[in-house]
Amino acid sequence: MRLFDRHGRRLDEVSYHPAYHELMHLAIDRGWHAVAWQEEGRGGHQAHVAALYLLTQAEPGFCCPVTMTHAAMPVLRHSSRAQARWAPGLLAWDYDPRPLPATEKSGLTFGMAMTEKQGGSDLRATSTRADPLAATRAESLAATHAEPSDDGWRLTGHKWFCSAPMSDAFLTLARTDEGLGCFLVPRFTPDGERNAIELQRLKEKCGNRANASAEIEYRGAWAEPIGAPGRGIATLLEMVQQTRLDAATAPVGMMRQALRVAWHHVRERHAFGRALAEQPLMQAVVADLALEVEACLALVMRAARAFDGAARGDENERALARLLPALAKYWHNKRGPGFMAEAMECLGGIGYVEESPLARLYREAPVNSIWEGSGNVICLDVLRVLRRHPEALAACWQAMAPARGENRRLDAALAELERLLAEPAEGLEPRARWLTQRLAQCLQAALLVQHAPSEVADAFCATRLGDEASPAYGVLPSGSPCTALLARIES
Ligand SMILES: Cc1cc2nc3c(=O)[nH]c(=O)nc-3n(C[C@H](O)[C@H](O)[C@H](O)COP(=O)(O)OP(=O)(O)OC[C@H]3O[C@@H](n4cnc5c(N)ncnc54)[C@H](O)[C@@H]3O)c2cc1C
Incomplete structure (x- = not known):
């Protein structure tokens, strides 16, 4: 985990073993994460599961990010805007690990951030807060010195387990005035800046070591809502x-x-x-x-x-x-x-x-x-x-x-x-x-x-x-x- 660059600016990056990237290429460059949706109803899910069964036999650790990327698709379908922006990158048969804004990448991966210290199974205990940007505009302008480009939200809070922290976006559960909502939190804001997602620690896990699992902090991270307000868990x-x-x-x-x-x-x-x-x-x-x-x-x-x-x-x-x-x-x-x-x-x-x-x-x-x-x-x-x-x-x-x-x-x-x-x-x-x-x-x-x-x-x-x-x-x-x-x- 590299938290800072040599000038002390935040990086929040995880470097992986080269074999991890090779395996990610093996899966994603061949469409294993996308086949269920591209051949949906025509055996796509069966092809996905058959491929997972085989790939796990090579190394189970890298399967988690590929699974999460595959599984993000039904959530994106809840928002035509998010689907138009993010689905083409999700469905691309191209693993692109570069830490860049999504618009500059040839393929995208997804993670999920639900679990908090006080609530893994009981997601109703979620305390990460989401506020519409309009309400926090003055605060965000002071922090970023930039005019926000659209109507996003700000997320503040801690996620206790967040695997594949180098994903391009995280589907996140956060509390709003209307109840718990689902938010897409990109690694880079629409302005091309690193989003305020800080890595705090990587878990020292019993196994599953090829796959990084992080504790993360959202410090006013830019996010867009997905799905009906208050229906985040569903x-x-x-x-x-x-x-x-x-x-x-x-x-x-x-x-x-x-x-x-x-x-x-x-x-x-x-x-x-x-x-x-x-x-x-x-x-x-x-x-x-x-x-x-x-x-x-x-x-x-x-x-x-x-x-x-x-x-x-x-x-x-x-x-x-x-x-x-x-x-x-x-x-x-x-x-x-x-x-x-x-x-x-x-x-x-x-x-x-x-x-x-x-x-x-x-x-x-x-x-x-x-x-x-x-x-x-x-x-x-x-x-x-x-x-x-x-x-x-x-x-x-x-x-x-x-x-x-x-x-x-x-x-x-x-x-x-x-x-x-x-x-x-x-x-x-x-x-x-x-x-x-x-x-x-x-x-x-x-x-x-x-x-x-x-x-x-x-x-x-x-x-x-x-x-x-x-x-x-x-x-x-x-x-x-x-x-x-x-x-x-x-x-
Ligand atoms: C390697 C790893 C990677 C992970 N990656 C992610 C990630 O990327 N994103 C993410 O959001 N989360 C992630 N998690 C978190 C994981 O989803 C949670 O740990 C899991 O959901 C359990 O939640 P908890 O740890 O809070 O345990 P608890 O909710 O405290 O549960 C403890 C035990 O109590 C049991 N229990 C709970 N409720 C009841 C009940 N009503 N009756 C009887 N028994 C009950 C549970 O079955 C469990 O055995 C990861 C976990 C691991 C280990």
Whole structure:
């Protein structure tokens, strides 16, 4: 982080490792951040999620800024002015990291600034203040010695977490006289001056180190409002709906990378006279890990399909799109950290050493559970959707209907779910994690029943929904088709 230049003028810049920029080029110069909108309704969201799944396997850290840039689009659509000014730069297939005003750049990236010290989950506690420039004109003229060029607002306050602080603009939640509003805060004002966004500190994070996350201070920063006054949370939640699907997908990519590393190792490593990959208990562990990746991938791809269907105006898919990202975000991230530990263990001692990628993946694993709504908050959101949008649950049942009658364990789990959902709503809150987990697992099972070979679907239902379901990986019932499951790692 470089706060000042040699003359003591504020710079507020973060320098990244060259590999970070190379990866940003890899993603943005190929349109990964834009494809969902440029091919919206024609598989664009599915292409985006598939690309994220692959890119995360290269390095998860740079995916955060690309995800936020992608996810900013639905917010820009709330203001025709902001859309006209900012969407062409967002959609450009060109990563341009230069710290310049947006009008001088070939491509733009976006961040978001919501979390404050007193409020991450509870955004209603936001205290950053937004005031129309007209009201603060005298003050701003004194500070900048310049005539403001248009009718912006001034933002004053602190944001406790702001990732990708070198973004060209930040979608920000701030308090106005009419309630909480959504504001676009550019790094440079319309006059071409550096905006008053001061970096205070970079977080010393447990993982996710390629991606800078800053504490920032808005000191009368220029901003333009987006969306209806007082509807800032609702406006920004449209961004969060997109980032949540990505936060459900990233752990699947990381699990897949860990699986590949573990699988490679156990085929090469010999113990007790045979390759580890030939030993039945190790086969059960790796086969079970492979099963998890396949089920999670099926669920995020189905969620992405729902996003595309919703964009085409399909009401059933729109209803499904309300629920699936939350279910997948919660459950995939609860499965991720244990998965990393197990994959690490497949390598024995060297898995725990920094030279193997497992140590990095292990530290990275919890992050997607925390940001974009932590576990409990996601489960409470699932309850809220079930309460307010009964059509979302109906769409889930419909999505699972073709799998009914195909597997007795899935049928039993669905019947149990129906009983749970029939209970009085006020009693469900302490059970929200179980409900979310079970809905996610049943959807995964139903998708595998419909789209995977029967041995895969049967093994999944037995290990996740059956009586022998275990919190540990590698506990497969006798007769499980390990060889067939392992063969799918290569496919
Ligand atoms: C690496 C990283 C990068 C980040 N980048 C950004 C960013 O770019 N922009 C941004 O705005 N934010 C960012 N965040 C912040 C992140 O979104 C918040 O940390 C997150 O939303 C949780 O908020 P909090 O930290 O205030 O925790 P709290 O809101 O205090 O929550 C603490 C715990 O309480 C639980 N909880 C909350 N309410 C309830 C309830 N009613 N019932 C039961 N349990 C509850 C939560 O699930 C959580 O487990 C980032 C965070 C991290 C770790």
